[in-house]
Amino acid sequence: VEGTVFNIQRHAVHDGPGIRTLIFLKGCPLSCTWCSNPESQAYGPEVLFDQEECVGCGDCVAVCPTGALEQTEDGRIVYRRELCVGCGKCAGECLYDARSLAGRLYTTEELLEEIRKDEAFYLTSGGGVTFSGGEPLAQPGFLGETLLACRETGIHTAIETTGSAAPERLEKIIPLVDLFLYDIKQLDSEKHRDMTSVSNGLILENLRRVVDSGASVWIRIPVVPGFNDSVEAITPILDHARQLGVSRVHLLPYHAYGSNKYRLLDRPYEMPGTRGVDMKQRVETLLTSLDCRELTVHIGG
């Protein structure tokens, strides 16, 4: 089985215990307004194009097999996304970091080889691999096979999930995962749909499934201004965690580090400006007003 991976980050220290390698799988059923990985959402490979870096040399036009690239008379490169098949030849040619490919195919063996590169650090730190996305459960076959391979190699496995997946897919994965980093964004279903494009019914059902299976779970709440950065929004999530018996909760302050990538995908970044707002500070203040009984609540990963 092959899977589409759009990024591998080594030496991650905020996504599960220890020093970890983060594997970003492509494709997500949600489209959260604040998403910091917009290139994760579509299921196939995509080219990020940075017009500002482009010098108009035309090397990419020459190799494009589908005619998605054209050079205008004044030398500008016009990129017609609808014709692009994501082969990435243009990115291979580009010398100016103007074009890069998000998403390439890996076999389980190839990916395992990448993951094993930092085994020495997993060992000293109690770390391992974390599959993120996108939604890793969106590539269930590949995910399952790779998790199994990691398991057999003795590597600690975690997945960072939105929880939005068909229950039967999830059930198959659960026994292969040592730790779930489970995103809960809102208990109010209406608001959830507004900002993520899906309701939270399935997500909450699945959370119960995971918890009932006896798996380890940390709940992660992205704290997003205007969406859930209030005592009223967070409190029900904490209550829910307590009810389920999940004791560890992470509040992840919203950040805009992904904003530049929207431009490279020709998409608008629709988060209201938070310039000048210190989100970490705001979450720290918020935390002081929250009822954290029976819970360990962390800020950040």
Next chain:
Amino acid sequence: MSERTMRLRARFLDAPREVDIERAVAVTEAHRHYLDKSASVRRSLILRDILSTKSVIIRNDELIVGNHGSRIRSVPLFPEYAVDWILSQMDTFPTRRGDQFAITEEQKAILREKLPYWQGRCLRDQIKGAAPPELLAVLSHGVFRNENYTMSAPGHMSPDYATLLDRGFESLRTECEERRDALDISSPDYFRHYDFYSGCIIACEAVIDFAGRYADEAERLAAKTRDPGRKRELQTIAENCRHVPANRPETFHQALQFVYFVQLIMQLEGNGLAIALGRLDQILYPFYQVDRSFGRLDQEQALELLETFYLKINEIDKIYSNEATRFLQGPGHGQCITLGGVGPDGRDAGNELTVLLLETDHRIRLAQPDIALRINPDISEEVLMPAVRNIHKGLNKIKIFNDEVIVRSMEGIGATTTDARDHCFLGCSEPVMSGKTNSWGNSGHVNLAKCLELALNDGRCMLTGTQMGPQTGDPTGFTGLDDVLEAFRTQLSYFVHQLVAWDNLLDYHHAHFAPLPFYSLTIDSCIERGLDFNAGGAKYNTTSPLGVGPITAGDSLAALKKLVFEEKRLSMEEVVEGLRSDFADTEKIRLTLEKKAPKFGNDEDYVDALCNEVLLAFVDELSKYTNYRGGPYIAGLYYLSANIPFGRDTAATPNGRRAGEPLNDGGISPSHGADVKGATAVAKSVGKLDHVRVPHGSVLNQRFHPSIFEGEGKEKLFGDYIRGYITLGGWESQFNVVTNETLRAAQKDPHSYRDLVVRVAGYSAFFTQLEPELQEDIIQRTEQEKL
């Protein structure tokens, strides 16, 4: 910090760096007097005169005494080694670009009057006069250099503090007297040993008398003061200086005073860079333990003594010539304290004092002393965590070292296991067997990237057209990487051969014309052998030149291999033409070389293996030679800022570097910004190099955005990173947690800072790829975290 230390620290920081002429005047007067004496006796009499005439000052609040110059941060001069630079450059000392020093008109007038005595007499002039003209001609190409060893004594050693503290100088004097008396006067070597022991005996007396002058001064001040607390302190100082360094210290305080006297006199005898303090956590521990067990010393008192000791170490400063400041900028002079590591039994020997010495560094936060922490798998979290805390708090001078690899490497150059386990570090990354080694550390630089340039241009400099090296053929006739490597090895071989000739010539001159009686007293086995430190008296003798730009060269080989020989994306003609013209009209070729070939630091075997080839080529060349003291030539891959001047003299390189730009820094650090897969990938790349065969060590600089420490338990994870790095076989690393200054620099030059990662949960961003507004937010937050 105690209130006393705060006052002392503020006074130190307020003091200007300035020139001191006391020593220069004393050495000039003395030398005239003792012209008829034999070499060692003459040098020790000169030392005696310097120590008996120099100003003796005890300042308010001081607990450890001894003054390097007559003012807090004044630097003595050593005209007997090299004089021209002082006379011709002293007008520029206050205004030159790096390392400025004040000097008065009156001082300059005296120097102009006294110092011409040394012209033609100083060591450097003698060397230049004696050197074969052909050798000087090759030297002038600048492919290799060693100016360092014409300017001062060799330095690069650690006194045998364990033995010195155990015995004291009275005992050493007695031994020298007995040995001198026991000499067979009919032996052909009789006079050589007689001169040596006579010099040592005079040096012992000079040192004891020098301490006595401080005892007198302390008593004088004690009688004068009206402050009863200070009176008691001065009386203690007087007692200490009567007792040490003549005898074994009785207290922790005396042990520190002993070490400081020795450290000071080592500098005053012959200057010399990198006179290390050794394994102070081991050496001082018995004295600390006794004081603690008798209840004479609590932890805060111990810390206060260490704080004042560190401050005194900072008073030892040096001035270099304008040329040398390009290679050695800043106020660090390699006075390194080594902490942790294994004991003679091979088990981790970190102790309470290790932690206190780290804590002192955290409190004092100044450029000196250097701190080297030896790491073995059994190092305790109690020792590792304070070190990580110091790194987190921006003390980027702390270096971590791989105990197991270095012990093996020392055994590889002939050290016994016990001696190898007792290694300590000099200024940068170079280990020595504590108190037993004359390392000739940093004895010359060889520009490895330049050797590759010459290999790609038939031995001619691409910048000037001068035929510098042997003719190794037209590179467009090369059919594979092996041809390039062969030409590279031929160039390297030629220049190493010449460097060896030059180093041996320098070594000869130090041995015959500049013996060091005081150094010799502090190093095992000079007394036993009756031989000066400079004449091969040390138990271990090496000569240790440094390779500059090995990663630039290795990355370049990888680019040629992949793009020219394998993919044939570029032809050798166009690459060489690009290099010669500095890619004047061929920027795309430069970009292809830079972006489409793998670079060291990303855990890619393809290029990591070629960097190792470069390293081994250098090692193999050096291993052919023996030095003047009978020891091996060994390789080092570290430098302070030599990559900048050597880079200036190097044409464009096939890794896409432009002409004149710096070579890779540190020694084996990845080219700036080339390591984009994170610190674990760097550790993997570095771990693949054959460090055991580079016994003089290497330096890896790593930088981190402070976000690596954000959140609970992250300091522990940093410690785990260090443990992993060590497991993988790296030699050394030092860590820079970047400040806003670096982030600002990254905004201006994003390309060189592509490696900077801002870490958050779920997605970590490369700083230089963020939008300017976000970069500003991060800079502002980084500023706040600091406060």
